[in-house]
Structures are given as C-alpha cells and as structure tokens.
Amino acid sequence: MEFGFLPSTDLDTIDFSLPEGDDSILPGQASPDFKFYFGAARWGRKEWVGTLYPERLKESLFFDEYLKHFNYIELNAVFYQLPKADQVRIWAEKAKPYPDFKFTPKISREITHIRRLKNAQAATNNFIEVISEFGAALGPCFFQLSDNFASKHFDVLEEYLVSLPEDFKCNVEFRHPDWFEPEVFRRITDLLTDLNIGLIITDSAGRRDVVHTSLTTDSVHIRFNGYSNHPTDRQRMEAWRDKILNWKAKGIKEVYFTLNQWENDAFYVSQLTAREVFKDLLV
Template sequence: MEFGRITSEELEKVDFKLPPDRQETTQLLKSNASKKKPEIFVGCAKWGRKDWVGKIYPKGTKEADFLKHYASHFNCIELNATFYRMPTVAQTQGWAGKVTENFKFCPKFTDQITHMKRLKDVKELTDRFLEGISGFKDNLGPIFLMPHPGMAPKTQDTIEAFIQSLPKDIELFVEFRHAEWFSNETAFQAAFNMLEKNKAGAIITDASGRRDCVHMRLTTPTAFIRFVGNGLHPSDYTRIDDWVQRIKSWMEQGIEQVYFFMHQHEELHSPELSKYLIQQLNNHCGLSIPEPKFVEQEMELFGTAAEPPKKRAPRKKAS
C-alpha cells in the first residue's frame, strides 16, 4: 500500500499520538450506548500472498486454497480485489463457500465507479457491482467507498447523491482522501454530518504521511480503521498500543462493532502485526479473539513473530 508512505528519515519525525475523539464521536457513542458485547473484526487487505506460504499458510499450499487458510486465521478481509475487477455472483459465491459463517468480506467499490466515472452516471455499473457481491449473502460486511482522491469538498453533492442512490439495507463506509476535507473545518463538518445523516460510516486511515486522515470522527456506532504500518518499525507497535486503548475506551462507551484492517507498505509482515494487535486486544479489552497461527518451522527459525522489539521508539511530543 503506497498511500501515506514516507521516507525512513521522515518517519522518525512523525508524531503518531492519536488525536482525541471529536466531540461528535463522544456524543454519538453516548446516545447509542449499546449494552451488547461489541463485535471485533481483524483482518488484512488481501489473501493472495505467496510470501505467506510457510508463514501462515502451510508449505506447499496451492493458490486456490489461500482463502481457506486465510479465513482460519482472520475473521474478515478488506476486499481490494473488487476495486480492480467487477465481481460476479459466481465468484463471490465461490469465495463465500471457503470461509466460516461468521467471516465478513468488506468489498471495495470498483474503480470503474469511483475513479473512472467519479460517481456520475454509474447506475448500471453500480447495479452490476451490487449484484456481484450479493453472492456473499450473510458473509457480506460493510461496503467500502473511496471517492477518487481528486474529489474535493466541492463534490460533496455528487457523493451524497450516490450514497442516497444505494439500497438502504447495505452498510456503507466512506474514506475521504483529498486534503481539503480535513484542512477546512467547515467542509469537514459538512461532510461528516452528511455521512451521519445518511447512516454511512466514516473510515479512519492511520498512515504515516497523512495524519489528517486520523480524524477520530465516528458517524455510526461502528469503527472502520485502516492501519498502515512500516515494516514492523518499533513505532508500529506503539501505535497499535494506542489503538488498543482507544478501542477499549470506545467499548466502555457502547460501540457496537470495530473493523480493524492491517496494511503494510510491504504486506509480507501484516500477519505479525495483526497477531500483536489481537494479543493486546485480548489482554486489555477482555476479548478472546483467536490469534493467527504461524507455521511451526517459521516460529523455530525466527522466534515468536508477533513479539515487539524490546526497545520501543520514544513518543514524539505533540507540536
């Protein structure tokens, strides 16, 4: 994942401390105050990683079996495959047949809709997309809408019209990327109030080079977090520690669901950091999420893969 990527020299200067929750987030959780135990989902962005063979996939695993093994380690996936290719019912039914009943696919709207057409005149394409993902049935989780990064606040009406055109029974989450959504407070408030009004969630993306996207504004009682690590840099672990404490706070306030998707600029190490996240969630939040299991030989060669470095990077003081 290239979004928010910076140089190693720049990385040492980043203040990774999570901002406080927006007042609207606190109010929303307070008004919801669910008494049910929240559902926590942890996953990655793709399952088709050949370099995970011998790591979390058994040696000799065929590509056709990658998803089956992935679903034995994680309970969801941020499905970027549908961004690059329009899904079909046969395809999504096949995928759903390889996972457990509680597993969730979170498909991303195809680039034909969001990037090529920029959400205009896309009814036929959208109908095809929704038909395609219908094959997931009960395994369908939130749908991920990323408007083209060039779509600034002046396009809010277009985005809202698209959201309102969608069936009301789908769970939608939106990721804004254009910097003006965050640099202009009036635009920020208008956009996120619009999402809340339309019962659409707001994705929080934690990437080193785009700290503005760590906006801490929930618009539904479900959090959808995209975390972008830096190859198991010490700061990856301290950042995860912060997220665990924030999720714990949200759980105490009544959040209903949390989706946490692990990314790395090089996805090779996403399982290690996911394992660490799950361990800390279980330790600090009273959860019992199953941990990814690494191939035994890999554990013997390299030690416990999810253990953080003994010397952690010191926190950067807020400017």
Template sequence: WYGKATEDFQFSPKIPRIISHIKRLNDTERLVDDVVANMLPLKEKLGCCFLQMPDNFMPKWMERLEPFFKHWPKEIPLAVELRHTDWYNDQHIADQLNDLLLKYNLASVIVDAAGRRDLLHMRLTNATAFIRYNGANHPSDYTRLDDWLERIGEWYEQGLKQLYFYVHQNLEEASPLLSAYFIEKFNKKFGRDIVIPQTLASKK
C-alpha cells in the same frame, strides 16, 4: 466465495474503480445496482463495503456525494474514504461531510499512515469504526497499535458496535505479525477469542 468462507467470516468488498475513480460518482446508479446484485449472494457474510475516492476528489464535488449515498441500499453498510486533505482542513466542510454521513448512517474511514497522519481524523459518524492502518515496517508500528487499542476502548465505552481494522505494510509479509500482535492484545482487553493468524514465526 460464500461456500469457501468459514461461518464467522465476512467480506468487505471495495466499490469498483469505474464508480469511484472513472465516473467519480457521476451517473452511477445503474453501476451501483449491478455491483449490489453481485454482492447479495454473500448473504450474512457480506460485511461493510468500502468506497475509496481518488486523491484528487475535492470538496468542490461534494454535491455528488448525496445522490450516491441516497441510492446506496440502506441494508448494506458502507464506509467512505475521502483522501484529499481539504475535506478535513476546513471545519465547515468537515462538518458538512460528517452531517451527510450521519444522515445516511455511513461510516467514515479513518486512515493511519506512518509518517503521514494528516488524514487521521477521529470522528465516528455511526456505531462502526472502519480503520485502515498503514505500517512502516518500523518498531513504532507496534506502539501505534497500542494507542489504537486504547482509543477503541474509549469508543467501546461510548457505544461502538462494530470494528473493521485493516493492517497494511510496505513489506506485506510483516502484516500477519502486526495483525497477530493486535488481535492477541484485543482479545485480552475485550474478552474475545478472535483467531490469531499463523505467522512464519509461529510455525517454527
């Protein structure tokens, strides 16, 4: 993987399901060590890793988070997605979660899903924004991207250093179209030259 990727490419490995879904962060130190050992050969091409907990992982298991965060290597950035809405419905619980992420310098995954925006919190816990954008193969997908460009601009003014923005679609062949639209506008807004993916339309 390291040899096949271009110099400016970074991988964002997802933490295996055995850790997140099967063990549910319980007694996972040895598994984490094994995962980390297998990722280290990516060297400078290793970007922010991604821990996605199952839908039914609720705040009653909050005590499992800190031991996992504490064991995770500080040199490897990590973003955490907690998908149950109870993590965000109660301000006290949300504050506890954010304090933990701040303590260990971890990013909080922000999910924007069309038709379901109950997990669309807007709290950054470090200088990294990790956004999972789910389209609906609908024209509103593009206007929502415009809104994100404005939000990212605000965060950039406030000190945002890194952005991970992942585009998903119900019909995935449309994902490159959304990505191309977003990157083209991003480049213009921020003076960047990120490569725009080739789409079927651009090949004609």
C-alpha cells in the same frame, strides 16, 4: 499502499497520538453485540507461504487457510474487477464454517474513479447485485474516493450517496486534504450521520489529517498501514487498542481493523504483534 508513505527514517519525527474526535453518536453504554473484526486487504500473498501459510500451500487454497486466521477480509481485489456472482457464492460457501466471518468489499473503481460517482447507477446496481451473493457474510462495503476528488464535488457525492438503497451498509474513505478542513469536515460528517454511512479512518504516517477518529455510525472501519515492524507500529496499535476499548465502553457495535504492511513479508510478524496488542478484543 503509497498513500501517506514516509521513509522509515522520518517516523520518529511524527506525532502519532490519536485526536479526540467526535464519538457523540454512541449511546454511552456498552453493547452486548460488540464485535472486533481483524483482517487484511487480500488473502493471496505468496510471501505468506512458509510463515502464516504452510510450506508448499497451493495458491488455490490460500483463502481456505486465511479463514483459519482472521474473521474478515477487506477484499480490495473487487475494486479492480468485479467477480461473477458464481465466484462470490463460492467464497461465501467457503466461509460458512466460520459464521462470524465478514467480507467488506471495496466498491468498483468504475464507480469511484472512472465515473467519479456520475452516471453510475447501473454500475452501482450491478455491484450490489453481485456482492449481495455473500449473504449473511457481507459486511459494510467501502468507497475509496480518488486522491483528486475534492470537496468542490460535495454536491456530486451527496446526490450519489442519497441515491443508495437504505439497507446498503457502507463506509467512505476520503483522501483529498480539503475534506478535512474543519468546516468541510463538519458538513460531511453531518451528511454521513444523516445517511447512516460510516467514515473510514486511515492510519498512515504521512497523512495524519485522515486519522480523524470521528464516528458517523456505531460501526467503524480502520485501515492501518504499518511500517515493516518499526517500533512505532506497536505504539500506534496500542493507541488504537485504548481508543477502541473506550468506544466499546460507550457502545460501538463493530470495529473492522485492516492490517497492511508496506512490505508484505513483514506481515507475519506484524499480525502477531497485533494479536498480542488486541488480545482483549480478539475474543
């Protein structure tokens, strides 16, 4: 959550308007299969007990309660430690009563941050094998490249992405600023479009370059970092509602919207605001 952080006193100085972006990949007419997914990065937040979760709820039941409120989980925890296949099957079984629920796991740091996409085939195969146990509940996984993985490593990235199975649905999050230089950005969006890989949009106050609003598939993953319910949170959500409704009219099929808060105890009010703003999408 430190990525793009600014003190709240600076927020009123930021231009939060969304850029036009390139959505030319969309067919131009609404899809009957459109789905808006809304969730958080983790379900195990003790700060939510007594607000989002009932008082005295046991930690072992956090996910069961989470399923009642959201239709997807970003599942950041697997970035740090890949679970056993048996554990994945348990989570998938819990989600079965909610047939529209999706898991969008974050690719292991062994692959992205330790191996930096080199000599990572065995680790990738293992990750895919374990995560596939989610079955029909598996949404697109996502790669978060490290802050110092710059565009000089383009060839490494291309070689790795080309090696992925064609049926492995995934998105990529870039953090180093030079990926967003116009020439490099065109090059990477062309590559991702050719490979049918999504380009994550991260909305943080201190890094407006990563709020690019360009699409490389008909599915998009938006990572929204709120600021403890500062008035700009709602303004930014409203801008995203309008952008998503525009994409919906043009034929986007899936939108995954992850809500984060710098302070976890601010999440309850934040998700209530999001439900109000996105009420026309949460159907």
